[in-house]
Amino acid sequence: MVPELADLLATSRVVSLPMTARFRGITVREAVLFEGPQGWTEFSPFVEYDDEEASAWLRAAVDFGWRPTPEPLRQRIPVNATVPAVPAADVARILARYPDVRTAKVKVAEPGQTLSDDVARVRAVREALGPEGRIRIDANALWNLDEAEHAIHALAPFDLEYVEQPCATIDELAELRRRVKYMDIPIAADESVRKAADPLEVARAGAADLLIVKAQPLGGIHSALRIVAAAGLPAVVSSAIDTSVGIAMGAYLAAALPDVDFDCGLGTVAMFVDDVADEPLVPVDGSIPVVRPTVSSSRLDALSADQGRTEWWRDRIRRCHRILEHSAAL
Known part of the structure; x- marks a missing residue:
């Protein structure tokens, strides 16, 4: 199942997390969070990945947010x-x-x-x-x-x-x-x-x-x-x-x-x-x-990316969503 694009964008929050040390050449990690029927989920492919590769990450976000997780064997x-x-x-x-x-x-x-x-x-x-x-x-x-x-x-x-x-x-x-x-x-x-x-x-x-x-x-x-x-x-x-x-x-x-x-x-x-x-x-x-963490709205606000980065990520979601829809139709 691929949720409607509007459902993804409705709850999407783009965040920018400062890091304690440079890693993979970055000092800030960006991510998008969505709230699905199962809870909060994440879409955070690295910025250099193309849309085809990044679409797998959106598929994972849908899997975790819209599909029940397997029964855990350990806590x-x-x-x-x-x-x-x-x-x-x-x-x-x-x-x-x-x-x-x-x-x-x-x-x-x-x-x-x-x-x-x-x-x-x-x-x-x-x-x-x-x-x-x-x-x-x-x-x-x-x-x-x-x-x-x-x-x-x-x-x-x-x-x-x-x-x-x-x-x-x-x-x-x-x-x-x-x-x-x-x-x-x-x-x-x-x-x-x-x-x-x-x-x-x-x-x-x-x-x-x-x-x-x-x-x-x-x-x-x-x-x-x-x-x-x-x-x-x-x-x-x-x-x-x-x-x-x-x-x-x-x-x-x-x-x-x-x-x-x-x-x-x-x-x-x-x-x-x-x-x-x-x-x-x-x-x-x-x-x-092994838990789903509670996401704080105050932290989301404090860590929100600026408007330009938010729009960049929302455009990326749109493109990756089209790829998922096309794959689902095959």
């Missing part, structure tokens, strides 16, 4: 900290926003930085978490094959849980996985799932040991569950730097999976200075609850 979801590509000296400050979290995902391969910067950052995380902490790294597909192999060798002494999307292509992932198999460091696929025309291709190619799944880019909770089941690989549910509303979508996805073997990347509300929810879904005792 709390353990989460990881997210460490942007900050100097090593800033790591302790970042981790302080994630009390009692035992796992950290560390961004590496930042344009303009070096492998030495990555090593220093990961070393600082290991020192902060101690020997029992878990460290995973995320290169966002920015290494080539040889760079990835070299970097994994340099970072392996810090006991990596897995390496997320080290290279861009499935062929590169498969070859890298073959090269580092003796090191027993798993390869995880993110962009090769959520940005692929066929999200199952990476599993069929044997190019990854586990999948990173995100509810919004994959078209919603029900679509993501089908992909995980068909892939037959362990899955880590992660966020797309959502507000608490989008994080709740991810939490319900994680709660519906038969197994959650890894801490999920759903602690990213800690990256915001402020949030739309009365009780933001930030980690407490290393986890977040």
Whole structure:
């Protein structure tokens, strides 16, 4: 079902959330919230995505706002900290926003930085978490094959849980996985799932040991569950730097999976200075609850984007809605 465009626009609120540190090149995260029959939902594709890709995010918003969620199998979801590509000296400050979290995902391969910067950052995380902490790294597909192999060798002494999307292509992932198999460091696929025309291709190619799944880019909770089941690989549910509303979508996805073997990347509300929810879904005792947060009208007002950005997002909704209607008619 695709709701009428007027129903989406009637409750839409465009918000602009300042971040505690630069991430993915931004310091402010924009999102649109809608109120559907099931509650508040979110549409927040990154601004550089085209309408075809962004339409999957609108499908996810409809799925969460207009369709009942699967029955949760667990009530709390353990989460990881997210460490942007900050100097090593800033790591302790970042981790302080994630009390009692035992796992950290560390961004590496930042344009303009070096492998030495990555090593220093990961070393600082290991020192902060101690020997029992878990460290995973995320290169966002920015290494080539040889760079990835070299970097994994340099970072392996810090006991990596897995390496997320080290290279861009499935062929590169498969070859890298073959090269580092003796090191027993798993390869995880993110962009090769959520940005692929066929999200199952990476599993069929044997190019990854586990999948990173995100509810919004994959078209919603029900679509993501089908992909995980068909892939037959362990899955880590992660966020797309959502507000608490989008994080709740991810939490319900994680709660519906038969197994959650890894801490999920759903602690990213800690990256915001402020949030739309009365009780933001930030980690407490290393986890977040599986709940739909109450959205505060006063916070929506305080975080409202300016008129120009609001109209930009409303136009984007119109274009993506046309794509959904066309798909539904086929």
